[in-house]
Amino acid sequence: MMDSPVRGFPVSEFEARLKRVQKLMAAEDLAGILLMTEPEVRYFSGFHTQFWQSPTRPWFLFIPADKKPIAVIPEIGAALMRKTWIEDIRTWGAPWPKDDGITLLLDLLEPLSIRGSRLGIMKGHETSLRMPLGDYESLMSGLPGMELVDATDILRSLRMVKSEAEIEKISHICNIASRTFERANEIFYKGQPLAEAFRAFRMECLAQGADDVPYLAGGADQGGYRDIISPPSQRPLQSGDILMLDTGATFDGYFCDFDRNFSIEQSDDLSHQTYDILWRATEAGMTAARPGTTCRELFHSMQSVIAEIDVQGGEVGRYGHGLGMQLTEWPSHADFDETVLEENMVITLEPSLNYGDGLIMVHEENIVVQNGAPRLLSMRAAPELPIIGGR
Amino acid sequence: MMDSPVRGFPVSEFEARLKRVQKLMAAEDLAGILLMTEPEVRYFSGFHTQFWQSPTRPWFLFIPADKKPIAVIPEIGAALMRKTWIEDIRTWGAPWPKDDGITLLLDLLEPLSIRGSRLGIMKGHETSLRMPLGDYESLMSGLPGMELVDATDILRSLRMVKSEAEIEKISHICNIASRTFERANEIFYKGQPLAEAFRAFRMECLAQGADDVPYLAGGADQGGYRDIISPPSQRPLQSGDILMLDTGATFDGYFCDFDRNFSIEQSDDLSHQTYDILWRATEAGMTAARPGTTCRELFHSMQSVIAEIDVQGGEVGRYGHGLGMQLTEWPSHADFDETVLEENMVITLEPSLNYGDGLIMVHEENIVVQNGAPRLLSMRAAPELPIIGGR
Numbered sequence: 096m097m098d099s100p101v102r103g104f105p106v107s108e109f110e111a112r113l114k115r116v117q118k119l120m121a122a123e124d125l126a127g128i129l130l131m132t133e134p135e136v137r138y139f140s141g142f143h144t145q146f147w148q149s150p151t152r153p154w155f156l157f158i159p160a161d162k163k164p165i166a167v168i169p170e171i172g173a174a175l176m177r178k179t180w181i182e183d184i185r186t187w188g189a190p191w192p193k194d195d196g197i198t199l200l201l202d203l204l205e206p207l208s209i210r211g212s213r214l215g216i217m218k219g220h221e222t223s224l225r226m227p228l229g230d231y232e233s234l235m236s237g238l239p240g241m242e243l244v245d246a247t248d249i250l251r252s253l254r255m256v257k258s259e260a261e262i263e264k265i266s267h268i269c270n271i272a273s274r275t276f277e278r279a280n281e282i283f284y285k286g287q288p289l290a291e292a293f294r295a296f297r298m299e300c301l302a303q304g305a306d307d308v309p310y311l312a313g314g315a316d317q318g319g320y321r322d323i324i325s326p327p328s329q330r331p332l333q334s335g336d337i338l339m340l341d342t343g344a345t346f347d348g349y350f351c352d353f354d355r356n357f358s359i360e361q362s363d364d365l366s367h368q369t370y371d372i373l374w375r376a377t378e379a380g381m382t383a384a385r386p387g388t389t390c391r392e393l394f395h396s397m398q399s400v401i402a403e404i405d406v407q408g409g410e411v412g413r414y415g416h417g418l419g420m421q422l423t424e425w426p427s428h429a430d431f432d433e434t435v436l437e438e439n440m441v442i443t444l445e446p447s448l449n450y451g452d453g454l455i456m457v458h459e460e461n462i463v464v465q466n467g468a469p470r471l472l473s474m475r476a477a478p479e480l481p482i483i484g485g486r
Numbered sequence: 487m488m489d490s491p492v493r494g495f496p497v498s499e500f501e502a503r504l505k506r507v508q509k510l511m512a513a514e515d516l517a518g519i520l521l522m523t524e525p526e527v528r529y530f531s532g533f534h535t536q537f538w539q540s541p542t543r544p545w546f547l548f549i550p551a552d553k554k555p556i557a558v559i560p561e562i563g564a565a566l567m568r569k570t571w572i573e574d575i576r577t578w579g580a581p582w583p584k585d586d587g588i589t590l591l592l593d594l595l596e597p598l599s600i601r602g603s604r605l606g607i608m609k610g611h612e613t614s615l616r617m618p619l620g621d622y623e624s625l626m627s628g629l630p631g632m633e634l635v636d637a638t639d640i641l642r643s644l645r646m647v648k649s650e651a652e653i654e655k656i657s658h659i660c661n662i663a664s665r666t667f668e669r670a671n672e673i674f675y676k677g678q679p680l681a682e683a684f685r686a687f688r689m690e691c692l693a694q695g696a697d698d699v700p701y702l703a704g705g706a707d708q709g710g711y712r713d714i715i716s717p718p719s720q721r722p723l724q725s726g727d728i729l730m731l732d733t734g735a736t737f738d739g740y741f742c743d744f745d746r747n748f749s750i751e752q753s754d755d756l757s758h759q760t761y762d763i764l765w766r767a768t769e770a771g772m773t774a775a776r777p778g779t780t781c782r783e784l785f786h787s788m789q790s791v792i793a794e795i796d797v798q799g800g801e802v803g804r805y806g807h808g809l810g811m812q813l814t815e816w817p818s819h820a821d822f823d824e825t826v827l828e829e830n831m832v833i834t835l836e837p838s839l840n841y842g843d844g845l846i847m848v849h850e851e852n853i854v855v856q857n858g859a860p861r862l863l864s865m866r867a868a869p870e871l872p873i874i875g876g877r
Contacts, residue, residue, distance in 0.1 A: 145700070149812070170803065171803060188801075188803050219618055224615035227613050228609035301688055307699070312536055324562060326534055423539075427542070
């Protein structure tokens with residue numbers, strides 16, 4: 096197991112995040128932003144727990160225009176929140192369906208409503224409302240003077256660009272997953288049920304130092320796979336299969352997200368050709384990924400290679416995305432996304448294509464955008480489809 | 487590794503679920519229910535993937551009053567959805583922020599809106615809106631004639647009572663976690679950083695047959711722990727520590743959720759006494775958990791034992807909850823919850839209490855409510871605080 100980066104962040108990191116968001120808030124004349132989703136609450140507070148797995152309790156973090164964030168959270172989280180840099184922590188005995196934080200939020204927000212202030216909430220692409228809709232409606236009916244403003248773009252612009260400490264965590268988990276994939280020949284074998292291949296991969300990832308493997312999907316079948324988001328079947332790996340695993344493992348709350356393809360003992364020309372196109376599409380993406388390039392341009396740099404055999408380019412809907420506290424983050428490398436790449440954005444390059452009789456192949460790397468060539472965080476996939484289990 | 491139950495469900499299971507929900511819908515005069523959260527989409531379709539980890543794309547399942555469910559989903563999920571019993575699958579090339587399924591939903595729902603029909607959506611306790619709020623508002627503004635009805639109680643009443651096949655899956659993962667905890671003396675050792683204890687537990691859980699361990703929290707400190715939702719520190723286990731791990735491992739999409747306490751080499755009288763009270767509180771819960779008992783009564787059966795040393799009973803806010811497709815499900819064993827227990831509800835009994843100088847102790851078992859004494863799914867915790875690592 097490799098040495099790990101320091102866990103958590105210094106308070107200066109949270110101070111810098113707060114300063115940046117408050118500057119953007121001032122430009123939009125926002126009196127505050129109300130956050131309730133795990134990555135956003137964690138981003139500004141450092142509050143990190145798997146307890147979000149339980150849907151029972153809502154959690155809130157309020158970012159004022161000119162003060163430190165205020166936590167409005169269930170009592171069960173108070174001890175953990177007190178370990179963060181947050182000082183103003185308001186709790187209630189949750190679950191309490193009649194009033195799960197609503198009175199506390201009204202106490203906090205009513206003065207803003209009375210002044211007719213603008214309140215930021217996230218309601219745009221890739222967001223969700225992580226509280227009961229009924230409670231949200233009841234909260235807002237108690238704040239009649241408040242002007243609600245979509246704060247998605249503010250959060251998006253902040254979170255897309257990573258700090259050095261964030262990049263170090265993502266780099267570390269990418270290394271762990273790369274080392275795990277390097278052991279493919281030892282982990283995977285002909286006759287192994289796919290579900291056992293997944294299990295072995297998860298265990299090796301943990302042994303290599305991952306905290307968890309929240310995402311693992313893939314497939315294996317003769318000459319290629321047909322679907323890239325399935326849980327594993329019990330079907331044993333066979334000679335001539337192409338095996339793909341796509342993993343989102345985590346270290347200290349940060350994800351890697353990349354996949355690898357392997358052929359079992361042998362493979363056909365079409366698979367080799369398809370793999371080669373994807374490998375070259377990724378190379379094209381690596382060449383295009385520079386500060387100032389748009390995600391649309393990045394998409395087309397990869398699509399121009401994919402178009403050699405597939406005009407559509409798989410069912411994924413994009414050729415990669417942002418990466419960090421979530422398996423997938425803004426932006427999207429797609430024709431619709433005009434986001435301009437900046438230094439220290441961490442992104443995936445993930446071209447995909449349809450080939451043969453209903454087959455799909457995917458290929459993915461994780462990189463940091465920087466001046467000049469991007470920095471690879473994943474260990475670059477082999478330029479030719481690797482064969483494992485051969486004699 | 488133990489033999490596993492069959493994965494997935496026969497179509498008859500989904501037919502039965504559909505029949506039950508449509509009966510409840512008829513009683514409420516609902517023309518349909520629109521679902522978008524992972525457990526609900528999976529409950530009625532069998533669509534099972536970890537891809538929900540990505541927040542990028544919304545997924546919808548519409549339950550008509552008298553037909554099979556209709557899937558409105560991103561193209562990337564079509565191949566997997568076609569493996570389920572769902573026939574009417576409508577897809578779009580997601581992500582597509584300008585129209586992420588909204589036009590498809592309007593096509594489906596406009597006839598209902600024109601007729602002034604009642605549409606069920608989930609907006610009650612323990613739910614969230616798993617689509618952008620802005621998209622939801624835009625969808626609903628296109629359905630001016632629709633009467634929205636909170637369908638939370640319908641889903642809750644269905645999902646709380648488990649089928650035999652569901653119980654078999656939960657029982658299996660409870661066995662796996664029980665066998666993992668049985669190996670505590672081999673997995674955990676004095677001097678082991680807590681994070682490594684967590685890692686070893688996760689790996690052993692996988693080795694015993696778990697698909698994944700999405701939830702693992704706990705703590706360890708001299709004489710007891712202070713918080714039950716933290717990720718692990720790097721602090722080495724020491725003689726006199728009390729170590730607690732609380733795990734939500736999964737098999738085929740179903741969770742266990744229980745914890746175990748261990749003392750390292752030695753423990754003090756207060757810890758033993760506290761453990762004993764919790765053990766007896768759980769016994770009281772086991773005695774009370776019968777069909778016809780309310781969750782409030784179940785709570786008070788445990789609270790009457792806890793009250794021997796703690797009138798408040800920890801910060802958890804309840805003494806257990808439902809269990810199944812999620813780590814925590816309705817109901818809550820709390821004073822506010824008047825849910826009447828029924829045969830084949832799977833629940834946790836989870837008394838907790840505060841003691842000493844800011845310490846908390848928890849204790850948890852998983853059971854099936856049945857006629858007569860409940861069936862234990864977790865292997866009953868030792869009646870006395872177990873000591874490990876002793877000589």
